[in-house]
Amino acid sequence: MIKLNREPEPQYMVDNKATWLKNLKDAIASYGSYKTIPEKEKQKLISHYRNEHVRCALIKSSYGKCAFCECIPSEGGNVEVEHFKPKSIYPELTFEWNNFLPSCRKCNGSKDSHDTGIEPIINPYDIDPKDVFYFEDIEIKAVESSLKESADKTIEVCGLNTVRLWKPRAEILVSLRIFSRAIDEALEEIKNADTERKKANRIKKLREAVETIETLTYPGEKYSSFCRDFLEKSQVYHNAKRLLEYA
Ligand SMILES: [Zn+2]
Incomplete structure (x- = not known):
């Protein structure tokens, strides 16, 4: 993992996210919760974040690599738009630019709906990973620091020692x-x-x-x-x- 710097939010997101979020919130209100929105309808409501503007800006900021494991997903799939705080728990952050990360399918799948709000992990846009991780032979380890718990959790949740x-x-x-x-x-x-x-x-x-x-x-x-x-x-x-x- 390396330190990444966010690109400016794509204009397409700035222009549309309020409307998309309003529609999602209306559905949540109407069905009672995010989880109870019928799957097909939910996918239609949330899919807007998966667009080329977002993908391109994220890929640019991470040099085409997965923000967590540093593989180049294009060699075995695409870079996925990952929600740092899962949209299933924080639907209000579904279209939030600062909540996006470029991730490979393996890290995204492994992280799944881990609640980073309760058990934080390292976000390489906000924390320089070189201050919190080191390597011993081929294993990644957490540096003894105030962020050790988050760093260990990152290794576990993203499967960085597999x-x-x-x-x-x-x-x-x-x-x-x-x-x-x-x-x-x-x-x-x-x-x-x-x-x-x-x-x-x-x-x-x-x-x-x-x-x-x-x-x-x-x-x-x-x-x-x-x-x-x-x-x-x-x-x-x-x-x-x-x-x-x-x-
Ligand atoms: Zn990865």
Whole structure:
């Protein structure tokens, strides 16, 4: 999970949401509750939030990734418009822009109607996930902080420590280790270079290896928080950065 910034609310929502909400509230009043509105009618009343204006703005803000697990849903489905506070419990937030998140089907399905009003989870638009999560091997963990309970709940509710995420993390971990070894070898070669020319060439090679590994931490990359966490803890990487700074 990475920090996301909300895009401005699409004009289409600004122009229409009051009417849509009024119609939904009228149906709630007429049937007695949100749950008792006949399913077909309910779907017709709420479906307005699923539009391209909303989807495009959400996808833009999350670099096309799921806001929770950082997968790219387009590889195995679409980004879904997720309600942070479930519309089944908070129907008044059905069309509320600040209540939307882009999510993959797995996270959306796993979160389902979890009541974030009672048991809060981390919303990456509001809280920087790097302050509350870290990785140990391929597992995501909650940092000891005042938000630990919410962070643990997020991991549980969205299924962030399940095999579907362990697998890609494990694959990335192999790549990161390979890059780390390349950096380590380049550092050794620089140390042993017997001419300035050789040294300069090896520094160039090191710079390229460091730049390659850093691309994995860019926000548009899948699972970038996992890669950033790895690099922050990598002594080899820090040694290389220090050397390049003075090279
Ligand atoms: Zn997801």
